[in-house]
Amino acid sequence: MDGIFPSLGDGLALPDSDSVYPITHPHPLPLACLEDYDPLMQVQLSHPARTVEVEGPKKVKELLRELNLVVEAHLVIKGDDLVTEDEMLYDGDQIEIRPVISGGSPRFTPHVSRLTSQE
Amino acid sequence: MNCTKCKTKAVIGLPRHNAAFCKSCFNGFVHDQVARAIKSEKMFGREDRILVAVSGGKDSLALWDILLKLGYRADALYVNLGIGTYSVQSHSKVTKFAEAVATSHGATLHLQTVEQEAGAGIKELAQLIHRPTCSTCGTIKRYQFNRVAIKQQYDVMATGHNLDDEAARLLGNVLHWQEEYLDKQGPSLPASVEGFAKKVKPLYRLSERELAAYAVLNRIDYIVEECPMAKGSKVLLYKEVLNRLETESPGTKQMFYWGFLEKQSTKQPTATTMTEKDRAVLHPCTSCSQPTTAEVCSYCKMMARAKTVATR
Numbered sequence: 001m002d003g004i005f006p007s008l009g010d011g012l013a014l015p016d017s018d019s020v021y022p023i024t025h026p027h028p029l030p031l032a033c034l035e036d037y038d039p040l041m042q043v044q045l046s047h048p049a050r051t052v053e054v055e056g057p058k059k060v061k062e063l064l065r066e067l068n069l070v071v072e073a074h075l076v077i078k079g080d081d082l083v084t085e086d087e088m089l090y091d092g093d094q095i096e097i098r099p100v101i102s103g104g105s106p107r108f109t110p111h112v113s114r115l116t117s118q119e
Numbered sequence: 120m121n122c123t124k125c126k127t128k129a130v131i132g133l134p135r136h137n138a139a140f141c142k143s144c145f146n147g148f149v150h151d152q153v154a155r156a157i158k159s160e161k162m163f164g165r166e167d168r169i170l171v172a173v174s175g176g177k178d179s180l181a182l183w184d185i186l187l188k189l190g191y192r193a194d195a196l197y198v199n200l201g202i203g204t205y206s207v208q209s210h211s212k213v214t215k216f217a218e219a220v221a222t223s224h225g226a227t228l229h230l231q232t233v234e235q236e237a238g239a240g241i242k243e244l245a246q247l248i249h250r251p252t253c254s255t256c257g258t259i260k261r262y263q264f265n266r267v268a269i270k271q272q273y274d275v276m277a278t279g280h281n282l283d284d285e286a287a288r289l290l291g292n293v294l295h296w297q298e299e300y301l302d303k304q305g306p307s308l309p310a311s312v313e314g315f316a317k318k319v320k321p322l323y324r325l326s327e328r329e330l331a332a333y334a335v336l337n338r339i340d341y342i343v344e345e346c347p348m349a350k351g352s353k354v355l356l357y358k359e360v361l362n363r364l365e366t367e368s369p370g371t372k373q374m375f376y377w378g379f380l381e382k383q384s385t386k387q388p389t390a391t392t393m394t395e396k397d398r399a400v401l402h403p404c405t406s407c408s409q410p411t412t413a414e415v416c417s418y419c420k421m422m423a424r425a426k427t428v429a430t431r
Contacts, residue, residue, distance in 0.1 A: 047345055072362040075331050082130040082335055084120040084139060098343060100331035101283070101358050102176055 041089055043067075044096040056093065061085040064097070073101050131332045134369035142336050149333050152324040153185050160307040162319040163191070167274035170316075171195040172264050173216075173228075175209030177334040177341040178279030180216050182322055184339060186277070187224040193277070195221065196267050198260055199232040201240025202348060209342045216339065229271070231263050237422055242348065247425045252348040255421065262418040266409065268316035280306075280320040283327040286376040287357035302393050305380065311397035314410045326365075326372065327358075 040053040043063070054063060060076045060083055076083050077096040089095060120129045122141040129139035133148075140148055156162065163169055169186060173179040173195040186193040197213045200206050210230075217228040234240050237259070239247065245255040268276045285304065292300045306320040322330060334341050349355065364371045403409070404416035411417070 046343060070359075070362050070366050072326075072328055072365045073359070075328065075335060077335060082332055084129050084132045086120050086132075098331065098335070100177075100328045101355065101362075102178065102327065102345075102349075 039092045041091055041093045041095055044094075046097075046099055056089050056091040058089060059085065060087045060089060063089060063095070067097070069097065074099055130336065131329075133329070135326070135365070135373060137369075145332065145336065149181075149325060149329065150185060150189060153182075153321050154189060156306065156321045156324045157319075160305075160319065162277075162307050162321060163275045163317075165191070167192065168272070169193040170229075170264070170268045170271070170273040170276050172260070172276065172278045173197050173213050174279070175212040175342045176279070177331050177339070178281050178284075178322060178327070180212070180279075180339050180341050181330050181333050181337075182277060182279045183216070183226075184220060184337065185333075186321070187221060187226060192226075194227040194229065194273070196229040196231065196264060198263050199230065199234070200256060200259075201232070201234045202242060202346065205342075205344065205347055206240075208344070212340055212342050220339075229267055231267065233259055233263075236263065237425065239425065244421070244425050247428045248421055250421075253352065256348065258417050258421060262409065262416075265314075265316050266407075269314060269409075273316065275317040275319055277319050277321055279322055279330075281322045281325055281327050281330055282372055282376060283358050283361065284354075285320070285323050286361055286372045287354050289376055289379055290357045290361065291353060301379075301383070302396075305383065309394055311394040312401045312410050314403060314408065315397075315401075323376070324373075 041056045043052050043054050064071055071085060075098045077098060078093055120132055120139045122129045122144050123138040124144040125141060127141045130142050131145055132139040169191055171183045171193050173183055183193060183195050199210050237244055241256045242252055245252040264276055289304055306323040308318040310317040361372055400412050401410040404411045404419055406415050406419040409416055
């Protein structure tokens, strides 16, 4: 059989380990860990592109202040929608903070709770 | 926060106007600001053919979108600068916008490639002639836009310079007391001599944040990444300083730039106007015929120098 179970001949097949358990998550998490797992707010930033996790709930203006970002130089996008500074953001929300200055932010040093990825 | 006009949920707050708008009312606000700029500065009329300089960024694509929606005859020119993946991406954003929006309004996109015109990309040219990349880029873009506007007989050339761009430039000129540049800081520059197209900046009443919001709300796919050549630019620092002031004291940027424009307009007329000054010092370049103060224009000098160095 092609695809998930590559053929070993004579009708025998072994599971393709990468297909069954993707390399990035080689072992399923124990149930206890899943119960304790509380997804934080995922905040996508630019210049350089990276994602940080921030604990909610908090208002947009509080998030910007925590990240040391100036309101006038950024837009906050929740999902596909623009949100105003008084909007409340919660754990699990997907947020993008988009710089509006052409050419990017020259001096930016965010203070964040957790850095999850950096490109 | 609710919309100041229709009281539905707002998507953006504008502290400098002490207002907030929903998508529909915000679009109305943006279109109204551009219409006011065009009228008050006598930029162009309904019959004029406009050439918009587009880069793939939010300001120029928003400008093209707004002018088409306001019913103007606006075509665009994109100059591919040859800055690696940045130019590949920006080129793609411009052509996608042209196909998705502009074509349905009957508008045309003109394309120019620096590498085809000059034999090398911006970065390589700047290295060859030992000049800063941004200065080389500025000279080439200004030259090519003007040349296309004149050759294709457009009445006016429009750029996406916004309130932040103009306020930052004014701050730079004032900090260095470059008074000779202040005359050319207006949003409408006349075609002072033959060979120069009229240049206008219809977005000077809108901030960078408002234009980014317009692009996001109207699903205009623009290049968010910074130009790799612009890192560390002084203009970015001036913009950052002005945005800090604006956040603490809303309205600072418009008071600074619009106040300057008002002072310029009420200033006692000097002995010679800008047009008279231009006519006194500009004449056709002996190589390409575009107006210049020297015998050969800076673009032709630059290209000649690049060719000499490249053939060594």
